Amino acid sequence: DTAVSQTPKYLVTQMGNDKSIKCEQNLGHDTMYWYKQDSKKFLKIMFSYNNKELIINETVPNRFSPKSPDKAHLNLHINSLELGDSAVYFCASSQLAGGGDTQYFGPGTRLTVL
């Protein structure tokens, strides 16, 4: 009965490849997020979707493209992976947008680009 799940948990890939990370929440929340946590543990928001619509799009390379097929899913596709993309990516969800509500985080996906 996991609330927010991400797959895969670990992803090791070569530079230049394209990869996707999937996120699903079964909490009935309207808002989902993608965060990037770098090696220094600094969390930075990347995207936020509310009811399948993009509401936050921070300054991230165009190689990163989120896709929300429905309210319960927010996938992250990354093209032409670079070394600097290595990080832990967290998905989260909340009922309300904008931090005015509790955010529930997934377990994270550790991406390593070789």
Next chain:
Amino acid sequence: EDKVVQSPLSLVVHEGDTVTLNCSYEVTNFRSLLWYKQEKKAPTFLFMLTSSGIEKKSGRLSSILDKKELFSILNITATQTGDSAVYLCAVSGRDDKIIFGKGTRLHILP
């Protein structure tokens, strides 16, 4: 520029000690301040604060917000080794942006 600054960046204390973690912020149209505990991977939610001066408590943890001075503190009393973690502070504004601090790494020695 919106920012969240946490201090100290790291802290080492002995079991049983009381610790106070600080979070100061500058954000346009403040909406809420959140504290998270991150042990191994995913942060877990601790508190959300929206009003000044009202202390929130959960067991040995408590937190309070000062919207005039733009800061919050997180207190942990009678610390235990299980409290060892990174504690993250995040602030949100009405433009739906959420800004995290860099965290305070707390290590409790047995």
